[in-house]
Amino acid sequence: MTSPTVLVTGAAGRVAGQLLAGLDDVRLRLLDRRRPEEPSGAQVLVGELTDRDLLARAVDGVDAVVHLAGEPNPDADWADLEAPNVDGFVALLGAAQEHGVRRVVYASSVHAMGRYEAEGRYPIDPTWAPAPCCPYGATKAFDEAIAGVFAHRHGVSTIGLRLGATEPEPFAARQLPGWLGPADLRQLVLRAIEADVRTGMYSAVSANSGGRWSLGTARADLGYQPVLDSADWADRVEDDGAGLTTCRHP
Template sequence: MKKIVLTGANGNLGQELRGLLAGLCDELVSTDIAEGVGDLLDNETFVQADLSEMDQVRPLLEGAEMVVHFGAIVDELPFDQMWGPNFMGSYNIWESARQLGVRRVVYASSIHAMGMYPKTTRIDTEMPHRPDTYYGFAKCFTEDLGRMYWEKEGIESVHLRIYSATSKPGNARALGSWLSFDDLRQLVARSIDTPVVGFTVVYGVSNNDRCPVDNSAAAFLGYRPKDNAEIYAEEVFAKEPAADLSDLGQTCHGGPFASAVLGVSPMGQMAIPDKED
């Protein structure tokens, strides 16, 4: 490809993807609301931009074939603070893609679009949304936005319901939900190089023995995760307290986001060894 645009390039996962994406195109345009992303790769340029402002987004997509859209507030905050980056930002990406003829958007969705399902329910890609927070609701909005732009305008999109993308699992929940960085890169690569995707939802999880989701409907992408959180199970269980079954954060897929007060960050409750969804 001639050009790929990466939003949220200075985020934890954006930084993990820059090298992969640079190898798949002639020109990688990385963007973030932050002032920079560090040292640039040979074929990478950086543009500081606010995704909530259409006049800053549209020029980024000129001449692009695909957008890897990871830019957003990655936390639970009051709705009015989420509106610009997480809702308007997605609209600005898809509407710019429509105007400029961009072929496909690969979007960092989240398990939090489905976070209120009980852990005892194995969830697939066809079940209705059950968001756990305003953050999760923004993911539902963008998935539906992507479906509409596919059905009405022919813009393809792959929505990656990322679960727990970290250097290693940090708690018992992550023994099922972990997504290694190597598997993240494979998932994004398959979302880009699969010839036809239409509108597709796929869960971002590794090959975990305790995986709580079903990706069979997205098997055509060729995503075959290799890492397994089970190698960390003994270490995790040695420090994990007994489960509190009255806590939605321990009984629902969304973890601490499921028990969070709307508009209030639950990040302080999360055991994050390095980087998380």
């Protein structure tokens, strides 16, 4: 079987940096407004997500998209979120539809469900209604809704991964329940590219002791088998004492 061709957007970013090294078995195409470091053999496109011509070239002939481009700051104002997190994603989905892309895996966030965490309702079941805790989380909840529309009406299979704190290692106590380590990130994205699922949203965290985000559907639907546990770093992280929820503005 030939390797799938996968477009990774936001390829110069922090999450992509942890992901790309593990995508050995795929042919990569990379898009970002900043020039990313190029894994050998990858095609690179530099520009804006809302540039239709660029997007058309980016998605042409790809089997799947891993969409990471966006504003990742949970404290960002709406004015800074709307273009990258809303307009850019809608443009990408439109291009994916026009060019017959089979699967779009996109970065949502635990902030799309952050109110449950603030209210202490654990474990958070990914099938519950979205409950964002901040404008950033609301953009992710919108992305999940519009991704479902494209799957339902336009035949683009969409899988949202509600990423937790995606770091090589957790460095603050607040991150422990929702940490996603690099090996689990890579496994989850690869499973999401291949899974026999039309559309859905999944918790994307490691198998953290005392975790708050249910992994039941990720295990059942995607075959995700996380291998990392933030408890292994618990005695080394900063005690940030911030009420220990992911979102600092419940």
